[in-house]
Amino acid sequence: MPASIAALPLPWTRTTPSLDSVTTGGSATTRAPSAESAVCLGLSIAKMGTVWAILVDAIGFSALAVQARTIVNCPKSIRIRVIMPLPRSPSTAPDLLLPPPYTLHVVREVVDPFSHAREIASAAGAGTLIWARRFHLAEFALVLEPEEPLAPARRVAYAAGNALCDALSSHAPAQVDISLDWPDAIRVDGALVGGLRLAWPEGTPEDAVPAWLVLGVTIRLVVMQAGEAGLRPLLGGLDEQGFEDLNPGMLVEGFARTFLRETNVWAEEGFEAVRLNWLHRWRGEAVEILDDGDMLSDGSSRSLGDALTTVSxxxxxxGTPWI
Structure with a gap:
């Protein structure tokens, strides 16, 4: 198990100075330190015009959302970040029901959410989820702020793959197999339906903490103008695999929940649990996922960082999954 939350590439913010007061709804409240303040404030978000905080148990990493009208003057060991309420606009309206600490930003279907997220990552901050409203694709991107060097932080791709499979499984017909290709592709009954990708600031050294990571996800829900499915058994969409009631928004909401759960597992049980979950979805030859995220196959190591630079x-x- 990691020595601290800071060692995990989770979508929580970095340490910032503790706050003496927080303004909520136009007023400021202050409170002195107390023994009851032994919690970790990982990320706060604006919701319904008030400030909400994620309270994270420093040992078990179990999260609880509470309305933070009064914030304790935290000791240095406590992590805290507060994002004050902002006026809503059509592009940030909550079209989806996302749990904290996500902040939804909806873009038009002509916008690539992965590219847009990279452009705004520094300013938007961790937990920002960019969703492009399309009927035939579930396409979104999530901004993360890791606290460990780039090389191990990229292992978040495994957690994301697990979460995406779990989100799909909750809507899948009985006996449908959902599997992973290394390092980034998703298959349903052997047919490629999409996958994930990961970006980081150009020029970041492997041993340096990146300013941000952007996780992108694209899943094809509806196949358009591609001929008979039998002529392309290894390529397809969810509509051809029996996913009758799933729409893009439902998949985004499902991933938001399962990704939080997967990162909780990582925090509580270590990367080994994430690795085993991922290998459970792997259908290829026997391989080993190393502690740094690289893959060991037939006695030779394959770099996760190199593999993620080319989206398979x-x-x-x-700009969509192969068909």
Whole structure:
């Protein structure tokens, strides 16, 4: 188990100075330190015009959302960040029901959420989820702020793959197999339906903490103009696999929940639990996922960082999964 929360590439913010007062609804409240303040404030978000905080148990990492009208003057060991309420606009309206600490930002269907998230990552901060409203694709991107160097932080790709499979499984017909290709692709009954990708600031050294990571996800829900499914058994969409009632918003909401659960597992049980979950979804030859995220196959190691630079499931001509 990691020595501290800071060692995990989770979507929580970095340490900032403790606050003496917090303004909520136009008023400020202050409170002196107490023994009851032995909790970790990982991230706060604005919701319904008030400030909410994520209270995270420093040992078990179990999260609880509470309305933070009074914030304790935290000791240095406590992590805290407060984002004050902002006026809503059409682009940030809560079209989806996302749990804290996510902040939804909806873009038009002509916008690539992965590219947009990279452009605004520094300013938007951890937990920002960019969703492009399309009917045939579930396409979104999530901004993360890791606290460990780039090389181990990239292991979040395994947690994201597990979470995406779990989100799909909750809507899948009985006996449908959902599997993972290393390091980034998702298959349903052997057919490629999409995957994930990961970006970081260009030029970041492997042993340096990146300013941000952006996790992108694209899943094809509906196949358009691709001929008969039998002519392309290894390529497809969820509509051809029996996912009748799933829409893009439902998948985004499901991933938001399962990703939080997967990061909780990582925090409580270590990367070994994430690794075993991922290998359970792997259908290829026997491999080993090393502690740094690289893959060991037939006695040779394959770099996770190098593999993530080329997106295996993405057709560069269309910007969508291969079909």
């Amino acid at each position: 499931w993405l057709d560069p001509a269309t």
